[in-house]
Amino acid sequence: MTGQLRADAKRNRDQILAAARDLLVNQGVGVPMEEIARHAGVGVGTLYRRFPDRIALLRALSVHTVEHMTDLARTALRTEPDAWTALSRFVRECVALRLGALRSIVDPQLHTALHQSDEVRSARKDLLRIVEQMIDAAQRDGSMRTDVGVVDVAMLVSLHLKRPFDVPGVLAEEMDARLTQLMLDGLRPGCATPLPGKPTSFADVEWHADH
Amino acid sequence: MTGQLRADAKRNRDQILAAARDLLVNQGVGVPMEEIARHAGVGVGTLYRRFPDRIALLRALSVHTVEHMTDLARTALRTEPDAWTALSRFVRECVALRLGALRSIVDPQLHTALHQSDEVRSARKDLLRIVEQMIDAAQRDGSMRTDVGVVDVAMLVSLHLKRPFDVPGVLAEEMDARLTQLMLDGLRPGCATPLPGKPTSFADVEWHADH
Amino acid sequence: MTGQLRADAKRNRDQILAAARDLLVNQGVGVPMEEIARHAGVGVGTLYRRFPDRIALLRALSVHTVEHMTDLARTALRTEPDAWTALSRFVRECVALRLGALRSIVDPQLHTALHQSDEVRSARKDLLRIVEQMIDAAQRDGSMRTDVGVVDVAMLVSLHLKRPFDVPGVLAEEMDARLTQLMLDGLRPGCATPLPGKPTSFADVEWHADH
Amino acid sequence: MTGQLRADAKRNRDQILAAARDLLVNQGVGVPMEEIARHAGVGVGTLYRRFPDRIALLRALSVHTVEHMTDLARTALRTEPDAWTALSRFVRECVALRLGALRSIVDPQLHTALHQSDEVRSARKDLLRIVEQMIDAAQRDGSMRTDVGVVDVAMLVSLHLKRPFDVPGVLAEEMDARLTQLMLDGLRPGCATPLPGKPTSFADVEWHADH
DNA sequence: CATGAATGAGGTTTCATTCAT
DNA sequence: TATGAATGAAACCTCATTCAT
Incomplete structure (x- = not known):
């Protein structure tokens, strides 16, 4: 029964x-709770039983998504022949996820609220840790510029969390792929211009972990 | 008198x-009209007299901002010694503008509504035209990879329309500068990996101009 | 439970x-929704849950009222000894209803909006049909002038949809009754003066039914 | 100058x-003052200089209209061969005036406010007096039923102050003319049914005069 | 004196959340 | 426990009226 x-x-x-x-991906952060419930085929009451309020829902979504990304990272690292290939694949997969749910991230207040949750912070830590492993390995074998850190990569990926606008004559997916590639190319050693500041590593942020 | x-x-x-x-930059697209009015030191009525509704305000803001960007582009092109330097400076200046007002662009519906205005479209056309000049010149003198077009650059810049989140121990400005540089490096010929699709030029979009 | x-x-x-x-009857079409809610003993939210907007409320009210009138017509036709008596009674009852709710009808735009509803149109058709039966019968037995049609009668009744103003020394009810009688007398054969145009019957309007 | x-x-x-x-006739009582000013080709300021507030404007309009009706009555009485013809003509002319401005009369509160003005009351008295003369004369020569008074006629006319709704296939003017004729026929002696109450004459109301 | 800009109270509507069934 | 009805605070917008030019 309980089962x-x-x-x-x-x-x-x-x-x-x-x-x-x-x-959230398709209609923006403003979607009414009632509409979410309707789409889920449940009453609002049920929604509120599962998630005490809107922010709790967003947090759960956030954790869910970040965990998914962590899985992707782990799999890529395990499967691909080298670290750079793994990282590229991971980045491409993240972008393809259309992580629009995290678009909420666009609202500073929401973002702050979101990260006041230990669960979110911890999920994020896991992700950062594994991504840093990829970065380190890629840098060691010379396939990635050495003046960037996890945080740089994380920020770059987060820039893609929004859906690209439709450009007449260009498929959104194609546009996405192009931008992602440009970004990845910028991470290569071949064309590196000196960057201001220093790379931020996982160790530097893990105690606060609310970026 | 009337004057x-x-x-x-x-x-x-x-x-x-x-x-x-x-x-809008600091609090997101949801800011109450009354708060805008209060900050401007006027009554709501005045706000509504000038801008019949929220979308009209966003449109005006959009045009204003795009025109500013066009000025920046023109000046960079006139002042800098070569096209690539001009383009880099322009991109850095755009990012520095913290064009958060255009963050509204993050909401698909808002974005569509915004571009139903001739004024917006036309301002955007002017901007695209001049940016394309920079790109063409830079590509001709070999300082920029040739498989990208205005639209790619525009999209890259637009990715920066949102404020970067605070990372502990890293200044937002510094973070911005780093990401921008990574992006610019990705546009260089040195490290170019083939891109899917073809570059979209100004001529390809000018008749629709609603990307 | 649901029940x-x-x-x-x-x-x-x-x-x-x-x-x-x-x-609406007492204060005109302008009554604030909040006041309606308060008088009904519910919150505004509830009102808006039932009736998405003001016009929807007016439509529902309209249908409700017209259906009531249809009942009155049917009953009169069934109960009274002859058609003219039935018609007179029906008209008097309508007037007595103080159909002020339909006073909204006084505003052309509101009126148009009101009749964009199938429900309203259909309710109205039912009413017109039965009233026409009374008229036909009354005309056949010579107790009613034959140069008038349902539409004339409907318009006459609709003239009464507003509350009569207080005349000092005359009860509103009495005034109503006098005016109604004068109107009914005008429908008799005894004093008929030729009318311009031709009577409009139910068949003539039923396909549009938006008068 | 002053001139x-x-x-x-x-x-x-x-x-x-x-x-x-x-x-007011075409758009209902809700017309914004600013729109009235615009249509008049003046600024709102000017409108408010002439009429301190909305009710003052309505009052002026009311007086203006009533005076016009008085003129019509006087002219009809002077010009037509007999009193009934004069009265009929007067009634028809009033209806044709589409006195929609007075439709404000439909809102009880407005109506009350309107009649708190001496000017309005006095204009109305003048009108009632002359109409009563017509009625008396018509009744004396047997062309009008004798159980009705000025107030009955005034109320009947006032019922027509609203614009008739469009009936498909019937011109508004024609509809108006038909209803008016039916009303007039009801005032004839030929078909008179006893009325409840007694007729109210001018003398009965002049001291209050706020019906 | 005319103008139209500014004001802000007040009406309409939405939606997060609570609660009765 | 799931449901969806009820609530009311808060957003949006309008318009009567005032006031600076």
């Missing part, structure tokens, strides 16, 4: 998260 | 635009 | 309609 | 009244 119920509950939770993700 | 009155009105208009810009 | 809930909702809906009717 | 100015002022005043009348 049954839990399964139901889990399913509800997932449907809600999926609906929230879709709507 | 005098107009001066007042003009001043109000400018104050409103300035206030709107600030607040 | 029970619905019962509550139904009651609220009816209270809102009743309150709206009262206030 | 010149006064002429200007007079012209302004008349233009405002005309514009107000048009707009």
Whole structure:
């Protein structure tokens, strides 16, 4: 019974998260809670039972997404022949995810609120740690410029969290791919121009971890 | 007399635009109209007299900003010794502008609405035209990879329209500068990896001009 | 359970309609929605949940009222010994209803908006059909002039949709009754003066039905 | 100079009244003061200089209209061969005037406010007096039923102050003419049914005169 | 004296959240 | 426990009126 119920509950939770993700990606941060509930096929009441308020929903979404990214990173690292290839693949996959849900990140206040959660911070730490491994390895074998750190890469990826606008005659996916490639090329050693400041590594941020 | 009155009105208009810009940059697209009015030191009524509704305000802001960017581009092209330097400077200046007002662009619906205005489209055309000149020149003298077009550059810049989040121990300005440089390096010929698709030039979009 | 809930909702809906009717009759079309809500003993939110906007409320009210009139017409036709008596009674009852809610009809734009609803049009058709039956019968047995049609009668009745102003020393009800009688007398054959144009029957309007 | 100015002022005043009348007739009581000013070709300031507030404008309009009706009544009485013909003509002319400006009369509060002006009351008295003369004469020569008084007629006419709704296939003017004729026929002796109450004459209301 | 800019109270509507069923 | 009805604070916008030019 409890098992049954839990399964139901889990399913509800997932449907809600999926609906929230879709709507946030497509309609912006303003989507009414009621619409999210409707898309998830549940009543508002149920939504609020699972997530006490809007910010809790966004937090859960955030954690969910970051965990997904961590999986992608781990798999890439394990599967690809070398670190740079792994990193490129990871970055491309992140962008392809259309992580619009994190677009909320665009609102400074929301962003702050989001990161006041230990769960979010911890998920993010896991992700940063593994990405840093990729970066380190790539830099060691000379396939990546050495004056950049995890934070630089994270910021670059986060720039892509928004959906690219439609350009007449260019597919959004293609545009995405082009921009991503340009970004990756900029991380290569061949064309490196000196950067202001120093790279920020995982160790430098882990105690605050609210960027 | 009417002139005098107009001066007042003009001043109000400018104050409103300035206030709107600030607040939009710092608080996101959701800022209440009343708060904008308060910051501008006028009543809501005045705000609505100048800009019939929220979208009209955003449009005006958009045009204003784009025109400013066009000035920057023109000046850079005139002042700098070569095209690539001009383009780099222009890109850095755009980013430094913290064009947060255009962050509205992050909401697909808002973006569409924004571009239903001839004034916006035309301002944008002017900007694209001059940026394309810079790009062409830089490509001709071999300082820029030749497989990118205005639209790629415009999209790259637009990625910066949002304020970078605070990373502990790193100044936002520094972070901005680093990311910008990485992006610019990616546009150089030295490290170019083939891009999917073809570059989109001004001529390809000018008839629609709503990207 | 759902049934029970619905019962509550139904009651609220009816209270809102009743309150709206009262206030519209007594204070004109301009009554604030909040006041309607307050009089109905519910929050504004509830009002808006039932009726998405002001016009929807007016439409519902309109349908409700027209249906009531249809009932009156049917009953009169069934109960009274002859058609003219039935028609007179129906007209008197309509007037007595103080159909002030329909006073909205006084505003051309509102009127147009009102009739863009199929429900309203269909309710009105039902009413017109039955009234036409009364008229036809009355005309056949010679108790009513034959140069008038439903539309004439409908328009005459609609003239009464506004509350008569207080005349010192005359009760509003009495005034109403006198005017109604004068109108009814004008529909008799005894004093008929030729009318310009031709009578409009139900068949002539039913396809448009938006008068 | 003063003469010149006064002429200007007079012209302004008349233009405002005309514009107000048009707009009220066509768009309902809700017309913004600014729109009235625009239609009159003056600024709001000027409008407010002439009429301290909205109600003052409506009052002036009311007086203006009633005086016009009085003129019509007098002329009809002087010109037509007999009293009933004069009365019929007067009634038809009033209806044709489309006295929509007085539609304000539809809002009870407005109506009350309107009649708190001596000027309005006095203009109305003049009108009632002359109409009563017509009625008396018509009743004396047997062309009008004797159980009705000025107030009945006034109320009947006032019912026509609203614009008739468009009925597909029937011209508004024709509809107006038909209804008016039906009303007039009801005032004839031929088909008279006993009325409840007693007729109210001018003398009965003149001391209060705020119906 | 005319103008139209500015004001702000007040009406309309939306939506996050609570709560009865 | 799921539902969706109810709530009301807060946003948006309008317009009567005042006031500086």
